[in-house]
Amino acid sequence: MVAYVTYHLLLKKSLTTLHAIFLVGLYVVLFFIPSVIWAQQYDLLIKSGHVVDPKNRINAKKDVAVAAGKIAKVADDIPAAQSKKIIDATGLYVVPGLIDIHTHVFVGTKPDKFADGIYSVSPDDFTFKSGVTTVVDAGTSGWRNFPLFKEQVIDKSQTRVLAFINIAGSGMSGKPLQEDLNDMNADSAALVIQKYKDIIVGVKIGHYEGSDWTPFERALDAGRQSNTPLFVECHLPQFSLEDQLKKMRPGDIITHSFEQVAERMPIVDEHGNVRPFVLAAQKKGVLFDVGHGGAGFWFSQAVPAFQQGLTPNSFGSDLHRFSMNAGMKSVLNIMSKYMAIGMSVEDVVARATWNAARSIKREDLGNLGEGSVADIAVLSMQNGKFGFIDAAGNRLEGNRKLEAELTVREGKIVWDLNGIAAKAWKQ
Numbered sequence: 001m002v003a004y005v006t007y008h009l010l011l012k013k014s015l016t017t018l019h020a021i022f023l024v025g026l027y028v029v030l031f032f033i034p035s036v037i038w039a040q041q042y043d044l045l046i047k048s049g050h051v052v053d054p055k056n057r058i059n060a061k062k063d064v065a066v067a068a069g070k071i072a073k074v075a076d077d078i079p080a081a082q083s084k085k086i087i088d089a090t091g092l093y094v095v096p097g098l099i100d101i102h103t104h105v106f107v108g109t110k111p112d113k114f115a116d117g118i119y120s121v122s123p124d125d126f127t128f129k130s131g132v133t134t135v136v137d138a139g140t141s142g143w144r145n146f147p148l149f150k151e152q153v154i155d156k157s158q159t160r161v162l163a164f165i166n167i168a169g170s171g172m173s174g175k176p177l178q179e180d181l182n183d184m185n186a187d188s189a190a191l192v193i194q195k196y197k198d199i200i201v202g203v204k205i206g207h208y209e210g211s212d213w214t215p216f217e218r219a220l221d222a223g224r225q226s227n228t229p230l231f232v233e234c235h236l237p238q239f240s241l242e243d244q245l246k247k248m249r250p251g252d253i254i255t256h257s258f259e260q261v262a263e264r265m266p267i268v269d270e271h272g273n274v275r276p277f278v279l280a281a282q283k284k285g286v287l288f289d290v291g292h293g294g295a296g297f298w299f300s301q302a303v304p305a306f307q308q309g310l311t312p313n314s315f316g317s318d319l320h321r322f323s324m325n326a327g328m329k330s331v332l333n334i335m336s337k338y339m340a341i342g343m344s345v346e347d348v349v350a351r352a353t354w355n356a357a358r359s360i361k362r363e364d365l366g367n368l369g370e371g372s373v374a375d376i377a378v379l380s381m382q383n384g385k386f387g388f389i390d391a392a393g394n395r396l397e398g399n400r401k402l403e404a405e406l407t408v409r410e411g412k413i414v415w416d417l418n419g420i421a422a423k424a425w426k427q
């Protein structure tokens, strides 16, 4: 364009010194400066890692470029000169930031409480060091106290915090409040979900000890009205497992799938077989989340279920004060545990990323597609002799363990275990 104008100006023999200076300036602005900027069009380039991106069916060595907080490009070879910062991920896995769909993070000061209390934990304290960039709070808040949860935790966290809200208005605030039928209102829950639809992904039912199905029906009603899934936690001792699964719709999620406790029938019977009605629910489309927690994961359930084809759809950790230092530890530890049980790396990554995103209807997350938010986990595979513990105190040996080397949240490095993104120190 500039050359064209110059050519015509020359033709007209009207090129003065001023014109010439102007045109040289124009050349610099239009071609030279952009070429320098263009050379470093990416903020971050993660090179030579093994990318596992189940949504986009990528399981190969690739480079991943990030610009303005988004995935800009995933390709076999992106020149290092095009990025301001380069990270060598040779020998490491590069996967979407992990999603934990079962946590309790409505932390506050109330003693002996999950809602606004000390039984919950602060998300950033536990997430990035395990490659997790998104957590979903499992109904610690209800439709009544969700705004406090948002103000106190969600808005203050670097971790993306989403939520299932409890059909009990005040969430997990202990008895008798959390069992008050008058505070379980489907219309109010649906309204709050609609108001905060970018954050609230569904409705939770749990912690009800009566035999009346009204709470369950109201939670289902709120799910129907808001077109969101129902998340069924345990502590519903009077409801039979078969009836719960029958009432659940395709896409609804049951957690603590592999628990073996008195208050809920285990999914594997006394002969070691997955109960037929459980397999029928899986076939119908009910999703099974791990929900490990302190008591929710038993090898006696998980291993036969895995062998008979009932694998969990997601690896919710049930992170809270009492599970973090027990057998659960982290989503990465659950992933490693399932590798020890026999699951492939690709399959454990799928459950901690794309499957989890789909189950909460957030298909913008859990993938490394170009244009997606740059939430990334760079993982190392440790080889050696490791042990994994279940809720019964049993130990399963394994020889591989995943560790988070680097975590990126919306293009920003938020965890760097060994300084692979840092400059070498020189005296």
Ligand SMILES: [Zn+2]
Binding pocket: 102, 103, 104, 138, 233, 293, 318
């Ligand atoms: Zn829970």
